[in-house]
Amino acid sequence: MQRIDNKKPQELAEAVVNKMLAQDWFSQWLGIEKEIVAPGHVRLRLRVRREMLNGFAIAHGGIAFALADSALAFAANGYGHVSLTLESSLSYLKPAREGDVMIAETEEISHTKRTAIYLVHIQHEDGTRIGLFKGVLHKTEQAHFPDMQN
Amino acid sequence: MQRIDNKKPQELAEAVVNKMLAQDWFSQWLGIEKEIVAPGHVRLRLRVRREMLNGFAIAHGGIAFALADSALAFAANGYGHVSLTLESSLSYLKPAREGDVMIAETEEISHTKRTAIYLVHIQHEDGTRIGLFKGVLHKTEQAHFPDMQN
Amino acid sequence: MQRIDNKKPQELAEAVVNKMLAQDWFSQWLGIEKEIVAPGHVRLRLRVRREMLNGFAIAHGGIAFALADSALAFAANGYGHVSLTLESSLSYLKPAREGDVMIAETEEISHTKRTAIYLVHIQHEDGTRIGLFKGVLHKTEQAHFPDMQN
Amino acid sequence: MQRIDNKKPQELAEAVVNKMLAQDWFSQWLGIEKEIVAPGHVRLRLRVRREMLNGFAIAHGGIAFALADSALAFAANGYGHVSLTLESSLSYLKPAREGDVMIAETEEISHTKRTAIYLVHIQHEDGTRIGLFKGVLHKTEQAHFPDMQN
Numbered sequence: 329m330q331r332i333d334n335k336k337p338q339e340l341a342e343a344v345v346n347k348m349l350a351q352d353w354f355s356q357w358l359g360i361e362k363e364i365v366a367p368g369h370v371r372l373r374l375r376v377r378r379e380m381l382n383g384f385a386i387a388h389g390g391i392a393f394a395l396a397d398s399a400l401a402f403a404a405n406g407y408g409h410v411s412l413t414l415e416s417s418l419s420y421l422k423p424a425r426e427g428d429v430m431i432a433e434t435e436e437i438s439h440t441k442r443t444a445i446y447l448v449h450i451q452h453e454d455g456t457r458i459g460l461f462k463g464v465l466h467k468t469e470q471a472h473f474p475d476m477q478n
Numbered sequence: 479m480q481r482i483d484n485k486k487p488q489e490l491a492e493a494v495v496n497k498m499l500a501q502d503w504f505s506q507w508l509g510i511e512k513e514i515v516a517p518g519h520v521r522l523r524l525r526v527r528r529e530m531l532n533g534f535a536i537a538h539g540g541i542a543f544a545l546a547d548s549a550l551a552f553a554a555n556g557y558g559h560v561s562l563t564l565e566s567s568l569s570y571l572k573p574a575r576e577g578d579v580m581i582a583e584t585e586e587i588s589h590t591k592r593t594a595i596y597l598v599h600i601q602h603e604d605g606t607r608i609g610l611f612k613g614v615l616h617k618t619e620q621a622h623f624p625d626m627q628n
Numbered sequence: 629m630q631r632i633d634n635k636k637p638q639e640l641a642e643a644v645v646n647k648m649l650a651q652d653w654f655s656q657w658l659g660i661e662k663e664i665v666a667p668g669h670v671r672l673r674l675r676v677r678r679e680m681l682n683g684f685a686i687a688h689g690g691i692a693f694a695l696a697d698s699a700l701a702f703a704a705n706g707y708g709h710v711s712l713t714l715e716s717s718l719s720y721l722k723p724a725r726e727g728d729v730m731i732a733e734t735e736e737i738s739h740t741k742r743t744a745i746y747l748v749h750i751q752h753e754d755g756t757r758i759g760l761f762k763g764v765l766h767k768t769e770q771a772h773f774p775d776m777q778n
Numbered sequence: 779m780q781r782i783d784n785k786k787p788q789e790l791a792e793a794v795v796n797k798m799l800a801q802d803w804f805s806q807w808l809g810i811e812k813e814i815v816a817p818g819h820v821r822l823r824l825r826v827r828r829e830m831l832n833g834f835a836i837a838h839g840g841i842a843f844a845l846a847d848s849a850l851a852f853a854a855n856g857y858g859h860v861s862l863t864l865e866s867s868l869s870y871l872k873p874a875r876e877g878d879v880m881i882a883e884t885e886e887i888s889h890t891k892r893t894a895i896y897l898v899h900i901q902h903e904d905g906t907r908i909g910l911f912k913g914v915l916h917k918t919e920q921a922h923f924p925d926m927q928n
Contacts, residue, residue: 348533354540357529379507382551383498389547389563390504394540401532401539413539414893415865415914417567417717419745419764421738437760438721442892443864443916445719445760460737460745462762464719464865464914466893564743565715565764567867569895569914571888587910588871592742593714593766595869595910610887610895612912614715614764614869616743648833654840657829679807682851683798689847689863690804694840701832701839713839717867 336476341367341406344472348405355398358391364433368444370403371433376424386423387430387458393418395432396448396461403434404444410470411444416463422456429453432461442467486626491517491556494622498555505548508541514583518594520553521583526574536573537580537608543568545582546598546611553584554594560620561594566613572606579603582611592617636776641667641706644772648705655698658691664733668744670703671733676724686723687730687758693718695732696748696761703734704744710770711744716763722756729753732761742767786926791817791856794922798855805848808841814883818894820853821883826874836873837880837908843868845882846898846911853884854894860920861894866913872906879903882911892917 345365349355358380364371374395382388397416404411424430431451438445448461495515499505508530514521524545532538547566554561574580581601588595598611645665649655658680664671674695682688697716704711724730731751738745748761795815799805808830814821824845832838847866854861874880881901888895898911 350533351531351535352533352538353529353531354538355532358540379503381501381503382505382548383500383502385501388502388504388544389566390508390540390544393543393547393566393568394538397539397543398532413570414895415567415569416539416543417565417762417867418543419565419737419762420563421745437719437757445721445864447760457737460747460762462717462719462760466916564745567717567912569887569912571895587869587907595714595871597910607887610897610912612867612869612910616766650833651831651835652833652838653829653831654838655832658840679803681801681803682805682848683800683802685801688802688804688844689866690808690840690844693843693847693866693868694838697839697843698832713870715867715869716839716843717865718843719865720863 337367340408340476344405345402367406368403368436370399372399373431376426376428378426392450392459396450399432399434399448400446400463404465409467411465411467414464414466419460422458424458487517490558490626494555495552517556518553518586520549522549523581526576526578528576542600542609546600549582549584549598550596550613554615559617561615561617564614564616569610572608574608637667640708640776644705645702667706668703668736670699672699673731676726676728678726692750692759696750699732699734699748700746700763704765709767711765711767714764714766719760722758724758787817790858790926794855795852817856818853818886820849822849823881826876826878828876842900842909846900849882849884849898850896850913854915858922859917861915861917864914864916869910872908874908
């Protein structure tokens with residue numbers, strides 16, 4: 329938990345996510361918007377467009393996965409070290425349709441020196457679950473901003 | 479295994495995949511091309527474009543997942559009944575970069591009346607593994623083409 | 629949510645779990661004790677014995693998995709229909725050692741006519757997480773107690 | 779691939795597995811027998827006993843998981859460094875009954891400096907699949923036998 333008098337971790341998380349998102353052409357194509365960005369905690373949203381639908385006229389599984397995957401990457405990298413996803417899983421709960429807003433919020437389950445595990449809850453605006461995503465990451469020793477890192 | 483003198487299952491698989499792909503705007507955006515389409519067996523490919531990259535300049539995890547997810551859906555639905563993915567997981571092995579071709583081929587692990595399990599191998603053209611995907615589906619009683627179904 | 633004036637679902641859940649556990653020799657070997665049994669919600673516990681340890685002197689991964697797997701089966705079958713696990717995953721968070729109590733509590737994520745998805749939280753008595761388990765089930769049409777089922 | 783003129787990796791793998799198994803009381807209770815032990819490749823077997831059954835009179839999911847989990851641990855640790863499982867998943871394919879032999883064989887999917895990914899194929903003696911297991915490990919820098927390690 330970050331204290332009110334210590335802006336460093338929060339500043340670092342925002343700097344990392346801004347840097348990652350600025351070069352993340354696919355997240356930009358998805359129209360991902362940031363709602364929360366903090367160390368280990370991110371909430372993102374997107375609006376489902378026609379070109380995101382599959383043959384059943386619902387959002388393609390790759391859309392929910394990509395949104396959750398971006399949230400996961402931003403949450404874990406926000407601590408400042410390059411963190412790479414090893415394994416992710418997605419449980420499908422309810423479909424999203426054209427025009428729907430899809431929200432993905434991370435829940436940090438575990439966070440050690442070299443590894444991290446997150447759930448990502450993917451929901452409609454009314455809280456109905458779209459999917460449940462779980463991701464396992466490997467944290468490298470490489471800092472995103474060596475100057476900002478303690 | 480489909481016999482040489484029985485074109486029905488093969489025709490049904492092709493009809494289902496063509497119908498699904500014709501309305502699958504996201505698979506179209508991905509530029510997915512069919513290499514193999516048969517009942518329970520599909521191989522697809524796409525070429526990684528700049529707009530598919532993430533902030534590490536490699537293909538976003540959502541791209542490999544979406545390609546594998548489409549392959550899974552086409553393979554399972556190719557038997558003729560509407561089949562819905564319950565759960566998928568993706569292990570990340572090697573990155574793909576702009577211009578690379580990404581190939582996803584299904585391997586049927588299990589296929590019962592109501593459920594199916596597949597691996598999807600995601601690889602570079604030279605056979606290097608990009609990812610390993612596993613999907614679990616629920617098969618409904620609804621036929622894609624009631625007239626063609628035995 | 630079961631109402632105070634409707635004991636049927638609760639009675640059915642208890643009858644199903646008692647029947648399952650009476651013939652579940654492995655859960656008995658594990659020393660599993662029931663703390664909560666309700667439709668879709670179960671909490672179980674066991675005490676880690678020496679013969680449950682692996683070569684690192686911590687509880688074997690199979691012990692946490694088996695406890696969570698039993699909790700999952702009891703929670704889903706407690707609605708009254710035979711429900712079979714299709715796929716489960718376990719994330720390892722902290723070890724448990726000889727003498728430790730291990731508690732597994734289900735969280736129902738989704739529950740439809742034919743499928744169900746649960747998280748199972750595996751923890752020490754003080755709430756420290758040991759593992760996070762996710763399970764996907766297929767619900768059959770076969771009733772455990774046809775006479776009790778509505 | 780280990781060469782015929784280089785016994786060191788093979789000797790190291792056997793030494794590690796023997797050390798781990800000698801203290802692995804649960805694998806011993808399971809009656810696990812080694813069929814293959816090599817760096818990154820292990821095949822184990824056990825015979826299903828009555829006390830391994832669940833309430834459906836088939837082997838408890840925890841038994842197949844534990845067998846595969848031991849195979850995974852032995853395969854990865856066999857390279858000589860302490861390797862810890864982060865995440866495992868098990869797909870259930872066919873049941874095993876009392877008296878059946880259950881065989882688990884690892885397939886190495888990926889093996890880098892700090893991480894490894896394996897499939898474990900769980901089968902009957904006739905090759906019928908019982909389950910498909912996938913595991914992701916973190917490899918630490920700690921050697922099992924510092925003197926034997928290159």
